[in-house]
Amino acid sequence: MKSLIPCLIVVSMCVSATFGAFDHTISNTYYYGILTLNGESLLVTGAGANGIEAEGLSYVEIQNTASLQNNVGGIYTLDLEDNSILNYFGGETGNFDIYDDATAVFSGGRIDYISSFQRPLSGDYPPSYWDKHIEIICKSYDYNTSTKKLTGVWGNDTTFNIQLVDKSGYYSAISNIEFTIIPEPATLSLLGLGGLLIRRKLK
Secondary structure, eight states, rough: OOOGHHHHHHHHHHHHHHSSSSSSSEESEEEEEEEEEOOOOEESSSSHHEEEEESOOOEEEEEOOOOOOOBBBEEEEEEEOOOOOEEOOOOOOEEEEEETTTTEEEOEEEEEEEEESSSSTTSOOOOOGOOOEEEEEEEEEEEETTTTEEEEEOTOOOEEEEEEEEEEEBOOOGEEEEEEOOOHHHHHHHHHHOOOOOOOOOO
C-alpha cells in the first residue's frame, strides 16, 4: 500500500484532466437545493451548495468555496455513494457522509463532520480486511479516542479539526481513514543527503 502512495497523489492531481470538461460547475452562484449527480462530474471553485449527492460513478472536485454560512457559501451536506470519487483540495463543508464503494481524498480545507457507512459490524471480515475508503494527505495528525476529534496540519500549514461520527452498525470512522504524511522539506533534504552518502560509499 505504501508503495502506491506516490502514484495515488499523482492520480489525484491529474484526475480532473481525465474527466475533461465538467458536467456541472459551482463558482460564483450558490446552489440552494440538493444537486444530485448520477455518473456526472462536478467542479466547485467558489460559492457553495446546500447539498451535493454523488451517485453511480460520479466525480466531485472541490477546490474552494465561500465561507460556510447558511444559504451564502460552503457546502452544508456532501454525500458520496456507490462508486463515486471525491478530491477535496479546499473550501468549507459541514457534513460529509460516505457510503458503498465510494472513495475520497482530502488534502486541505475545512470539514466539520465525517461519517462512514462502509464497514458493517455484521460483515464476515474485520476492518483490516477491507481497503480504506478515505485518504487524508497532511503533514501531521492526532486522534482523540475520547472525543473522536481528528486534528492536524495540511500541507499548506493550515490546520483541520474534524469531528468523526461513528454510526450504529458500522466500525469506527477512524478505521476507514488512511493517512499519507507529507515529509517536511528538512526531512526531504536529509533523505537526499543520505542517498548521496550511500552512493559515495558504494563507489
